[in-house]
Amino acid sequence: MWIDSHAHLFDSSDNELSLIVDEATGTGVDAIVSTATDIINARQVIHHCENYSQLWGAVGISPFDVTDLPATWFDDLCSLLDHPKIIAVGETGIDATNPRYPPLSLQRPVFEQQLIAARDRQLPIIIHSRGAEKETAGLCRANGIVFAMFHCFTGDHRSLRAILDNGYYVSLSGIVTFPRSELRDLIRNIPIERLLIETDSPYLAPVPHRGKKNRPALVRFVGEEIARLLGKPSGQIGRQIQENFARLFQKYRPAAEPSPH
Numbered sequence: 144m145w146i147d148s149h150a151h152l153f154d155s156s157d158n159e160l161s162l163i164v165d166e167a168t169g170t171g172v173d174a175i176v177s178t179a180t181d182i183i184n185a186r187q188v189i190h191h192c193e194n195y196s197q198l199w200g201a202v203g204i205s206p207f208d209v210t211d212l213p214a215t216w217f218d219d220l221c222s223l224l225d226h227p228k229i230i231a232v233g234e235t236g237i238d239a240t241n242p243r244y245p246p247l248s249l250q251r252p253v254f255e256q257q258l259i260a261a262r263d264r265q266l267p268i269i270i271h272s273r274g275a276e277k278e279t280a281g282l283c284r285a286n287g288i289v290f291a292m293f294h295c296f297t298g299d300h301r302s303l304r305a306i307l308d309n310g311y312y313v314s315l316s317g318i319v320t321f322p323r324s325e326l327r328d329l330i331r332n333i334p335i336e337r338l339l340i341e342t343d344s345p346y347l348a349p350v351p352h353r354g355k356k357n358r359p360a361l362v363r364f365v366g367e368e369i370a371r372l373l374g375k376p377s378g379q380i381g382r383q384i385q386e387n388f389a390r391l392f393q394k395y396r397p398a399a400e401p402s403p404h
């Protein structure tokens with residue numbers, strides 16, 4: 144009943160991945176978006192998605208990987224986007240929180256080119272945005288993007304408005320389970336039909352596993368905490384997230400129900 148909308152599994156060996164996917168399935172995770180950050184791990188994402196029906200992929204260049212891109216990166220990316228299990232462009236975006244990150248003058252054009260690739264294929268885009276939600280949402284809008292998910296949202300009211308007013312989706316990670324997180328109040332301002340959840344594995348493990356290596360099986364702790372905060376049954380939150388996910392990621396096909404004998 145749960146969907147992990149954002150996980151980085153590309154560093155896992157075939158053996159590790161099989162354990163990760165089995166464990167997730169055993170805790171009720173129906174689908175996981177295996178997310179790339181550069182062209183090399185994008186190929187790994189595709190390889191993994193071909194081996195597991197539960198894995199769907201997103202390929203893109205993250206704001207941390209925009210330096211020293213090969214000249215062919217855009218064509219390479221575009222050819223990967225046509226794969227049937229690649230359901231989104233990403234992660235990509237802008238991170239303006241640290242001067243040691245790649246310069247914004249480099250982050251911006253690489254982000255914008257990926258917006259164009261997404262728009263031309265009518266694919267949703269998975270955005271990493273820190274300290275730049277107004278700008279990233281505005282660039283999405285200006286480039287004709289209809290569907291976008293702002294992953295691991297940690298912004299304030301104003302950034303939330305910039306995302307919602309443009310019709311985009313918000314994905315919450317394990318941060319919402321951290322006792323001092325402002326997201327615990329902010330969540331009431333997110334319309335339930337625009338909400339998704341994720342682990343951002345291997346980072347940001349939710350309470351009660353905080354500090355350990357994260358994995359998709361733990362996404363239910365995010366979903367259950369959100370249900371508690373909103374005073375709703377977790378089954379209802381799980382179903383709503385599945386609906387939202389299918390509306391946003393239109394190449395996604397849920398696994399068929401087992402047919403009765």
Ligand SMILES: [Zn+2]
Pocket residue numbers: 149151178234343
């Ligand atoms: Zn990520």
